[in-house]
Amino acid sequence: MADDAQHEHTFESADAGASTTYPMQCSALRKNGFVVIKNRPCKIVEMSTSKTGKHGHAKVHLVAIDIFTNKKLEDLSPSTHNMDVPNVSRREFQLLDVTDDGFLSLMSDGGDTKDDVKLPDGEVGEKISKLFIEDGKDTNVIVLAAMGEECAIDAKEAPRG
Structure with a gap:
């Protein structure tokens, strides 16, 4: 009986089954899509596939830019292998203030502050x-979030409502 209680507790503390990444076959990835390279969420800027070699696997060469640091990362993977794709969300917040220590005080449509x-x-x-x-x-302010990280990627004048 004690085991059941332990398992229930584990489910409740999970974040509704939302994962930070999901697998996708390498050959299904596309330019301007997202991929995880070296544990970093990246946007694919270049992709090329080599012909099947004598050992039987076509390779996909990916060049991608880290969506938070803008660093260029590359990866080479067999086209049949799975790669992780980050769940990237893009949300718009109203800017309330910029604090003295350089943080943005933001409000969501629902009135939550961040x-x-x-x-x-x-x-x-x-x-x-x-x-x-x-x-x-x-x-x-447009905020991009992926794999537990967030950053402001753009800003625009709020429409007058």
Whole structure:
């Protein structure tokens, strides 16, 4: 009986069966799709398949860009093998504030607030700062999430409703 209680508890603490990745056969991957290379969620920018060699497997050469760090990663895999594909979500939040330590204070459509996304460096960070801080506009921030990581990837002026 004690074992049953233990198992029930495990199910309840799981996140509704949502996995951070799912398998896909290498030959089914497509350019501009996502793939996991070296445990990093990436967007495929280039793909080429070599002919079947004397040992019988066509190989797929993938070149991909890490969606969070923009680093280029490459992988070579037999076309019949499975590769992990990250579950990537893209959500839009209303920007409420930028904290002194460089975090974005965001609000979802449902009214939930979120304070754990950092103001990104570079172009996106400058765009957010210009729209929100300099121009004082209502700003929406697009947040990309995959494999337990999140980052702001774009910002735009919020439509007046």
